[in-house]
Amino acid sequence: MPVHPVVQAREVAALLGGPEAPIVLDVTVLLAPARFDGDYRPESGESLWREAHLPGSRHVDLLTTLSDTASALHFTRPAPDRLAVDLAALGVGPGSSVVLYDQGSATWAARVWWLLRGVGVDARILDGGLAGWTALGLPVESGAPAPRMPVGAPAAALTDRGLWVDRAEVEEIVAGRAPGTLVCALAPVQFTGAEPTRYSRRGHIPGSRNLSAKTVVDDRGLLRSRGELVALAEAAVGEREEPLVVYCGGGISACLTALGFVVAGHDAVQVYDGSIEEWSADPSLPMVTTAGGDA
Incomplete structure (x- = not known):
């Protein structure tokens, strides 16, 4: 388990x-x-x-x-x-x-x-x-790295469990040809395109909901309780279609939002690794800037 x-x-x-x-x-x-x-x-x-x-x-x-x-x-x-x-x-x-x-x-x-x-x-x-x-007053160390550990043989049993999606799969969801709900993990000001972006264009992928990764942890950086995460997930996606496909700017913050969904009890969660960095770089792909969440 x-x-x-x-x-x-x-x-x-x-x-x-x-x-x-x-x-x-x-x-x-x-x-x-x-x-x-x-x-x-x-x-x-x-x-x-x-x-x-x-x-x-x-x-x-x-x-x-x-x-x-x-x-x-x-x-x-x-x-x-x-x-x-x-x-x-x-x-x-x-x-x-x-x-x-x-x-x-x-x-x-x-x-x-x-x-x-x-x-x-x-x-x-x-x-x-x-x-x-x-x-908590727990001890820390400082200084240069310790000598590297001996390198073992690579694990032969690593297999892809299907927790990632690529651009083509996201395009299918946007077009309505595949099931799924897109969830943007960027902060609301980035979701709406209200502030500068690290990427080619501002905004979000059409049809996306917004659950900022910053809301998954509290002001001390601790993961919120399961009850709080359930409430956040409900507010963001409700009963919308699974899988929940989470993305952000470059596939990093998306994983924190994905963690929140998993702890809240959602099993069908995937991450779009290319995220906005890949999507926004292609001018043929649509981006949305709006003051509210997509319907």
Whole structure:
């Protein structure tokens, strides 16, 4: 049975240093707000990791690892065989206990959680991230990375579980030729196109509902209760047709909204990996700017 996707800081702290200690990965990426349309500036979060991190953790640079570096899009998921190689280099194999965190609002941790979930690897997200950890007075380390772990053989059992969709599938939903409800995980001002975007055009894909990833966590960065998430999901999609296909700007925040749907009890949830970055780059594809949610 899959583990619950979120783990509390004190539970992790009790395991560190013991025989059941999880592999702890800091997956922070720095992504500045857009100053103008098309302004996309991701940076590795390793500098923050060096300043303070969970004891025994490692930083994973998502600009080069657990992403398809040959893709024209940012942070595209790699093929299962490439993902298996990257995970082996991190010491992750069948049966590994993995805890993910970031130094933001859990969007990057959720991205890697969804990536691993998509190939059948159970992982958990540290509730509240590093900020939640330090708020409890739990210990941190600083400094350079520890020597790399021995690289094991890539896991041969990684198979795609169908948690992702591509552009063609989204086009079918927009055209009404395939079932599904599109959900945009961007903030309302980005959904409506009221502020600059990192991508080619502002707005959202026609027919989309809006459930901002920022609403899935509270002001402390903790995942909201299941009851709160059920209410958010109901307000966003009600009884609309499944699967729920979630997207955002570049397929990152979408995974946090997807987490909210899963915890709320929705099973048929998928993520459009290319998201607005891919969709908006094709001028033949429609975009909508509006002050309200689509009907």
